[in-house]
Amino acid sequence: MKIEHTSVKEYIDALPEDRQKVIKKIRSIIKKNLPKGFKETLSYNMIGWVVPLSKYPDGYHCNPKLPLPFMNLASQKNFVALYHMGVYADPKIYKWFVTEYPKHSDRKLDMGKSCVRFKKMDDIPYDLIAELVSKISMEDWIAQYEKNLKK
Numbered sequence: 001m002k003i004e005h006t007s008v009k010e011y012i013d014a015l016p017e018d019r020q021k022v023i024k025k026i027r028s029i030i031k032k033n034l035p036k037g038f039k040e041t042l043s044y045n046m047i048g049w050v051v052p053l054s055k056y057p058d059g060y061h062c063n064p065k066l067p068l069p070f071m072n073l074a075s076q077k078n079f080v081a082l083y084h085m086g087v088y089a090d091p092k093i094y095k096w097f098v099t100e101y102p103k104h105s106d107r108k109l110d111m112g113k114s115c116v117r118f119k120k121m122d123d124i125p126y127d128l129i130a131e132l133v134s135k136i137s138m139e140d141w142i143a144q145y146e147k148n149l150k151k
Contacts, residue, residue: 011046036069050068081117082115104128
């Protein structure tokens with residue numbers, strides 16, 4: 001049974017204590033390093049950062065009533081997941097991240113299109129996450145999104 005949370009606080013409070021610690025740390029890093037303009041929200045039943053409709057009224061093409069998503073952070077059953085749409089949408093960011101990852105972790109990179117999975121809570125590359133988060137401004141994300149949408 002999937003639990004639908006109503007706030008970021010409720011989401012975090014529902015996690016086991018060991019996961020709360022990790023999620024809180026990553027969230028803090030994101031909030032400290034994310035360029036201005038993005039808004040934290042509960043998105044897809046995860047902690048999310050989006051481009052507010054006030055800044056991008058067209059919204060997300062899959063559902064224009066929703067703000068444009070940029071990042072999500074989730075505690076899944078067997079891992080913590082960081083979803084970063086810039087890694088998926090921008091080949092330069094992807095290449096940079098894949099090249100940098102081994103410099104920050106001894107573990108093999110476990111990654112999907114936009115999802116980076118961290119299975120070992122004691123080997124999360126927090127400094128790399130901070131750098132990744134800072135790489136794309138809200139304006140650059142909107143431009144990248146629109147460029148890829150028109151393809």
